[in-house]
Amino acid sequence: MDLQMMTFLVVGATFLLYIGIAVWARAGSTNDFYVAGGGVNPIANGMATAADWMSAASFISMAGLISFMGYDGAVYLMGWTGGYVLLALCLAPYLRKFGKFTVPDFIGDRYYSQTARTVAVVCAIFVCFTYVAGQMRGVGVVFSRFLEVDIVTGVVIGMAIVFFYTVLGGMKGITYTQVAQYCVLIFAYIVPAVFISIMVTGHVLPQTGFGATLADGSGMYLLEKLDGLSVELGFNEYTNGSKSMIDVFFITAALMVGTAGLPHVIVRFFTVPKVRDARKSAGWALIFIAGLYTTAPSLAAFARVNMIETINGVEQQGTPYASAPTWIKNWEKTGLISWDDKNGDGKMFYSGDERNEMKVDRDIMVLANPEIANLPAWVIALVAAGGVAAALSTSAGLLLVISTSVSHDLLKRNLAPNITDKQELFYARLAAAVAIGIAGYFGINPPGFVAQVVAFAFGLAASSFFPAIIMGIFMKKMNKQGAIAGMVSGIAFTAAYIIYFKFVNPAANVPANWWFGISPEGIGTLGMLVNFGVAYVVYRATGEAPEEIQQLVEDIRYPKGAGEASAH
Structure with missing residues (x-):
């Protein structure tokens, strides 16, 4: 059976599985649609949370970033992992x-203001659309290669699948679909990593292969070889970073606090019966996430060595294009890899200086890795299914947040409080359908590669939601005026900075022009500080929150039976 037929069978089987689960677990009420009825088992919820959190950026793009950036790419690994721990704890x-369906619901009630709720809705929609653009792009990248369609068609196919099980199943359908998607994506990530680790280093575990010597008998360590190749070919040394320390710190911090402010991840903790179950599901999710995140650095290193040697040859003299490996010809059709014979010698050459003749999109590395290593067709098809699962699982969670923000927070809790449960469910599904259309547009016309787009979303979440949530829980006197002013100023500052350097004047997007040397990917941390600062100044100028709100916060932090509440 050829690769394309195998891919059709594997990906098609997973689609049928997802749709079957959505039909089985379809939502019959707003409670089902928003929080899956609040009765999900902690282990299942942990698995669904892991799938929700490990998006196309984690599956497709993160190892690609580390593969191309080396040490500098580790900021994504540290930030996303640390962020989940921060959120869980x-x-x-x-x-x-607190017991609310959504983050805007929490902010609206905690800050006793419909204006605060509306600002939170706008922030949620802005963050989610930015994030989902990366996911739909990931779907397009997978389909464009393995189903041999263009990226536009791939995005449309992904839209149709997500539309079906999001609109029909709501959170209930999404939760159990994400359990299946986690199983698919983690298996698809680990299997090729094990194969390649054995081939390159002789180690079964990729995590130990990462620090091992090569299996070719040279006695050279994998990372030692990568450092040598990188310097020889004009790249930065693989194990040394080129980013400034301040930018590394700010990007890592933005990804961490952005994770803790992502509404589609937070809402997962409302789907379990008890607070104790929320803690359990957070712990299970961390275990499930660790499987992929501890594998990513080794997969990135294996991919880098294999790619360079495949393109340049083992002796780094260039490979004749006429005898180029099949994977290069296959990915050329998608436009994500290309060759320009600058010196006219008919040989491909990949480097980090003027000798370079190859354009290789970093988003293809995980997907192309099994092909580069000449693994069996079923492994390649499995990776395609895993990439789709990662992108679709997160897309569904994001789109659900958008739909609930519109139907529950904007309509039911604000503009049209008298609508019935049935009407609210209708508007939630309508909002999801519209959101999918907009998300598809941004997937076709993305503002950057997958992980970069997702990093922007994390920065926006860091600068808007995180301070409002933290102050809402741990600063009982914070008032609505401070929270609103902080959210507006934080997200406005961050969005303006990103938009300027990425859209208005991309030519200026160089370290010399960045404020304090902070890149657009890391500016969310500064936006967060702006949010905190503005909120505190406005709060001090306008007075404390009402006594009943302070008592509400006290009850959340110190429930009855937990000991005497703090007087501070």
Whole structure:
């Protein structure tokens, strides 16, 4: 059976599985649609949370970033992992105690203001659309190669699948679909990593292969070889970073606090029966996430060595294009890899200086890795299914946040409080359908590669939601005026900075022009500080929150039976 037929069978089988689960678990009420009825098992919820959180950026793009950037790419690994720990330990249990469906719901009630709720809705929609653009792009990249369609068609196919199980199943359908998607994506990530680790280093575990010597008998360590190749070919040394320390810190911090402020991840902790179950599901999710995140650096290193040697040859003299490997010809059709014979010798050459003749999109590395290593067709098809699963699982969660923000927070809790449960469910599904259309447009016309687009979303979440949630839980006197002013100023500053350097004047997007040397990917941390600062100044100028709100916060942090509440 050829590769394309195998891919059709594997990907098609997973689609049928997802649709079957959506039909089985379809939502019959707003409670089902928003929080899956609040009765999900902690282990299943942990698995669904892992799938929701490990997006196309984690599956497709993160190892590609590390493969191309080396040490500098580790900021994504550290930021996203640390962010989940921050969310699980500091925010999730308290938000679950509050008992609201959505983050705007929490902010609207905690800050006793419909204006605060509306600002939170706008922020949620802005963040989610930015994030989902990266996911739909990931779907397009996978389909363009493995189903041999263009990226536009690939995005449309992805839209149709997500539309079906998001609009029909709501959170209930999404939750159990994400359990299946996690199983698919983690298996698809680990299997080729094990194969390639054995081939390159002789180690079964990719994590130990990462620090091992090569299996070719040279006695050279994998990272030692990568450093040598990188310097020889004009790249930065693989194990040394080129980013400034301040930019590394700000990007890592933005990804961490952005994770803790992502509404589609936070809402997962409302789907379990008890607060104790929220803590358990957070722990299970961390275990499930670790499988992929501890594998990514080794997969990135294996891919880098294999790609360079495939293109340049083992002796780094260039490979004749006429005898180029099949994977290069296959990916050329998608436009994500190309060759320009600058010196006219008919040989491909890949380097980091003027000798370079190859354009290789970093988003293809994980997907192309099994082909580069000449793994069996079923492994390649499995990776395609895993990439689609990662992108679709997160897309569904994001689109659900958008639909609930519109139907529950904007309509039911604000503009049209008298609508019935049935009407609210209708508007939620309508909002999801519209959101999918807009998300598809941004997937076809993305503002950057997958992980970069997702990094922008994390920065926007860091500068808007995170301070409002933290102050809402741990600063009981914070008032609505401060929270609103902080959210507006934080997200406005961050969005303006990103838009200027990425859209208005991209030629100026160089370290010399960045404020304090902070890149657009890391500016969310500064936006967060702006949010905190503005909120505090406005709060001090306008007075404390009402006594009943302060008592509400006190009850969330110190429930009855937990000991005497703090007087501070």
